[in-house]
Amino acid sequence: MQTTVQYVHEPMAHIDIGPHVFPTEKYDLLADAIRRELGVDEARFHGWEALTSNDLARVHTPQYLSDLSHARISPATESSELPVTASVIGGFQRMAGGSLTAARLARRHGIGFHIGGGFHHAFADHAEGFCYINDMAIAIERLRAKDGLGRVLFVDVDVHQGNGTAAIYVEDPETFTYSIHQENNYPVKERSDLDRGLEDGVGDDEYLACLREDLEAIDRTFEPELVCYVAGVDPHRDDMLGGLALTDDGILERDRMVLSRYVARGIPVAIFLAGGYSPDPAQTAKLHLGTARAAEEACRVD
Numbered sequence: 001m002q003t004t005v006q007y008v009h010e011p012m013a014h015i016d017i018g019p020h021v022f023p024t025e026k027y028d029l030l031a032d033a034i035r036r037e038l039g040v041d042e043a044r045f046h047g048w049e050a051l052t053s054n055d056l057a058r059v060h061t062p063q064y065l066s067d068l069s070h071a072r073i074s075p076a077t078e079s080s081e082l083p084v085t086a087s088v089i090g091g092f093q094r095m096a097g098g099s100l101t102a103a104r105l106a107r108r109h110g111i112g113f114h115i116g117g118g119f120h121h122a123f124a125d126h127a128e129g130f131c132y133i134n135d136m137a138i139a140i141e142r143l144r145a146k147d148g149l150g151r152v153l154f155v156d157v158d159v160h161q162g163n164g165t166a167a168i169y170v171e172d173p174e175t176f177t178y179s180i181h182q183e184n185n186y187p188v189k190e191r192s193d194l195d196r197g198l199e200d201g202v203g204d205d206e207y208l209a210c211l212r213e214d215l216e217a218i219d220r221t222f223e224p225e226l227v228c229y230v231a232g233v234d235p236h237r238d239d240m241l242g243g244l245a246l247t248d249d250g251i252l253e254r255d256r257m258v259l260s261r262y263v264a265r266g267i268p269v270a271i272f273l274a275g276g277y278s279p280d281p282a283q284t285a286k287l288h289l290g291t292a293r294a295a296e297e298a299c300r301v302d
């Protein structure tokens with residue numbers, strides 16, 4: 001099978017997430033840049049599929065889903081740091097359908113790249129840190145229930161620990177959660193299968209050495225059928241919410257290291273954008289474009 005990158009994107013104008021709550025502008029900017037600068041044609045762009053209530057219920061608790069469906073202000077929803085409104089909740093819920101599409105495309109084509117998603121702070125029973133719905137867990141549990149998916153590896157390189165994902169999968173031997181993040185930053189840490197908490201101000205060389213060492217250690221113990229790459233670009237030195245010091249080149253090198261590793265072995269990779277908070281959304285989109293570039297390169301050497 002020829003490995004290709006398939007992209008998932010819906011124009012943000014199609015959903016109402018509300019103004020100024022989360023930098024969704026980067027999604028449309030990135031989709032345009034992928035078309036323009038990487039020459040990707042429309043045949044490789046896909047929309048979001050619809051989720052069922054069963055899909056949500058495989059991951060989230062009944063009480064929390066009830067709060068969400070009524071846009072009820074409660075301790076479980078207030079912690080999102082987002083408006084608790086039907087339009088915002090509904091927007092993120094529909095976007096989770098795009099994560100399912102991306103995971104499906106990864107299994108069929110090699111790489112599924114969701115221009116969205118990566119809401120790793122969402123727990124089974126409550127929201128946190130801009131995340132209502134754990135889109136990645138929903139995608140995985142649907143594919144496990146309906147399509148025979150087994151072992152899954154999370155490689156979460158967002159500057160913030162993937163606490164929601166870690167908590168959801170803490171007891172699951174079929175899911176390996178790895179998070180490399182800034183230790184002295186949000187959130188309160190949960191226990192991943194492997195955590196690498198970095199000191200403030202860590203730059204490219206130390207970061208990449210730690211990442212390589214950890215990926216090699218994981219290879220010795222866990223053989224995944226699907227990798228979920230939570231590719232936040234907030235470890236960048238200019239990020240407003242991050243305290244690491246990676247350069248543009250460091251982020252690109254990180255993406256190359258992760259993607260080439262699994263694509264070369266024929267292991268499907270689903271990519272989710274997660275965080276990225278440069279002062280200028282165009283700069284954030286440029287960093288995410290590097291992830292797409294690394295994905296395209298990984299396919300070419302396949």
Ligand SMILES: [Zn+2]
Nearest residue numbers: 158159160275
């Ligand atoms: Zn983050």
